[in-house]
Amino acid sequence: xxxxxxxxxxxxxxxxxxxxxxxxxxxxxxxxxxLLGRSQPARDAAADVLNAIVVRLCxxxxxxxxxxxxxxxxxxxxxxxxxxxxxxxxxxxVRALCxxxxxxxxxxxxxxxxxxxxxxxxxxxxxxxxxxxxxxLPYAVIYDQFGSFLIVSTxxxxxxxxxxxxxxxxxxxxxxxxxxxPFPALLLALVLPGPLPSWMHPALGMLSACILPLALxxxxxxxxxxxxxxxxxxxxxxLLLKLLGLPVLxxxxxxxxxxxxxxxxxxxLESAMPPMITAAALAAEARLRPELAAAMVAYGLFAxxxxxxxxxxxxx
Numbered sequence: 001x002x003x004x005x006x007x008x009x010x011x012x013x014x015x016x017x018x019x020x021x022x023x024x025x026x027x028x029x030x031x032x033x034x035l036l037g038r039s040q041p042a043r044d045a046a047a048d049v050l051n052a053i054v055v056r057l058c059x060x061x062x063x064x065x066x067x068x069x070x071x072x073x074x075x076x077x078x079x080x081x082x083x084x085x086x087x088x089x090x091x092x093x094v095r096a097l098c099x100x101x102x103x104x105x106x107x108x109x110x111x112x113x114x115x116x117x118x119x120x121x122x123x124x125x126x127x128x129x130x131x132x133x134x135x136x137l138p139y140a141v142i143y144d145q146f147g148s149f150l151i152v153s154t155x156x157x158x159x160x161x162x163x164x165x166x167x168x169x170x171x172x173x174x175x176x177x178x179x180x181x182p183f184p185a186l187l188l189a190l191v192l193p194g195p196l197p198s199w200m201h202p203a204l205g206m207l208s209a210c211i212l213p214l215a216l217x218x219x220x221x222x223x224x225x226x227x228x229x230x231x232x233x234x235x236x237x238x239l240l241l242k243l244l245g246l247p248v249l250x251x252x253x254x255x256x257x258x259x260x261x262x263x264x265x266x267x268x269l270e271s272a273m274p275p276m277i278t279a280a281a282l283a284a285e286a287r288l289r290p291e292l293a294a295a296m297v298a299y300g301l302f303a304x305x306x307x308x309x310x311x312x313x314x315x316x
Contacts, residue, residue, distance in 0.1 A: 026305055029213055033220015050218035051277075054122060054211055060185035061207035062125050063145070066137045067189035068196055078257035079139050082267050083116070083147030085253050086246050087155060090116040093245070097237060107234035109163040110289050114280060114296050115241045117152050118273035120144040121182070122215035123304075125208065127273075131312035132265050139266035145186045148270075152279055153177045160286045219277055219301065231292040238275070238296050243307045247272040265315040272311045274300030 036046070094111045098104045104111070118124070121144045128140040153176050177183055196204070227235060250271035254264040280297045284290035 025213075026216060026301070029216035030220040030301060033217040036217070036221060044221070047218040047221040050214045050221075054214050054218070056181045058207050058211045058214065059121055059125075059182040061204040062137075062211060063141055063182050063185040064189050064196060065201065065204040065208055066134075067141050067186060068192040069194050072190070074257075075259060075263045076139075076142050078254070078259055079142050079263055079267050080146035081257070082250050082253050082271065083143060083151060086250060086271060087116040087151055089249055090241065090246070093241060101233070101237075103230070104234055104237065107231060107238075107289055107292055109159055110283055110292050110296070111234060111238050111241075113156055113159050113283055113288070114275040114293060115238050115246070117148055117156060117276040117279040118242065118246075118270065119215075119276050119297075119301075120148040120270045120273050122211055122277060123301075124270050124273050126212040127308060128266050128269055131309065132262065132269060132315070136262040136266040136269075139263045140270050141186065143267055143270040145183060148276065149180065149183060150177065152276065152282075153180065156279055156282060160282055160288070163286060163288055215277070216301075219297065227291055227295040231289065231295070234292055235295050235299060239300055239303060242275055242296075242300060243272060243303055247311055265312075268315055269308065269311055272304070272308060274304040 033047075091112060094108060094115060098108045098111075120140065124140050124144055125137060129137045157172075157176070247268050251264070251268045254267045259267060275293075275296045277297055280293040283293035
């Protein structure tokens with residue numbers, strides 16, 4: 001039996017059907033992007049345009065639609081703290097594995113960058129809503145913005161700078177955080193006294209619904225499945241840590257922090273998302289084994305077609 005068929009989702013058969021349709025659509029969108037990439041000379045530019053639409057329009061819309069009205073309490077602080085704990089665990093695990101298996105040492109910067117950073121926005125928002133229900137989505141936004149986004153904007157850039165022999169500028173990091181469109185939207189959403197007026201919901205809902213198809217087509221445009229032999233072990237180790245090890249640890253941390261229900265489910269599922277597209281793009285730009293970074297994203301997406309519905313089923 002396929003894992004998504006056994007998922008117990010709130011809302012009964014209609015939601016089960018929606019979850020199955022969403023997961024089934026993911027490889028179709030990836031394949032569509034890959035086919036377009038073969039016939040499109042400017043495929044990288046096209047992928048950049050799609051990603052820009054997602055980052056500048058769709059993600060802020062999802063934040064403004066789902067976060068206003070949340071009360072800042074221990075549950076939100078705990079959800080935001082879990083990815084930072086996972087980051088510490090990842091650094092310890094990757095360093096230990098590289099010492100135990102010296103063949104992994106050349107891939108260490110890529111593993112340190114892509115294992116702790118998941119695709120918690122492009123894929124996370126729509127998949128958490130589909131697999132767990134709408135009540136889990138605000139927790140996914142908190143996990144992504146105060147966890148993944150801040151990590152890639154600070155730790156991620158620090159890893160890239162260290163690998164390149166430079167020191168990152170703290171002023172530059174701060175400016176990057178403030179100018180990333182979803183983050184000001186999150187700050188605005190947190191200070192609003194309640195949800196936005198109902199007349200704004202259809203437009204925001206339309207924009208947020210575009211995250212998954214646009215992001216997956218953009219990934220497909222750059223999809224590359226070939227990988228040098230020396231990087232295959234690093235690929236396997238990285239995906240095992242990302243898709244299996246971190247969710248188990250996130251579940252334990254969530255329980256230890258007193259999380260339950262939608263907060264715990266969203267936290268675990270966000271930790272199980274495949275490696276972050278943005279982190280892979282940064283690694284490629286810095287010439288840090290770009291083939292390995294791209295392969296971790298591509299193979300991670302394919303593997304998550306099975307692992308994410310399985311985690312959702314276990315959480316339900």
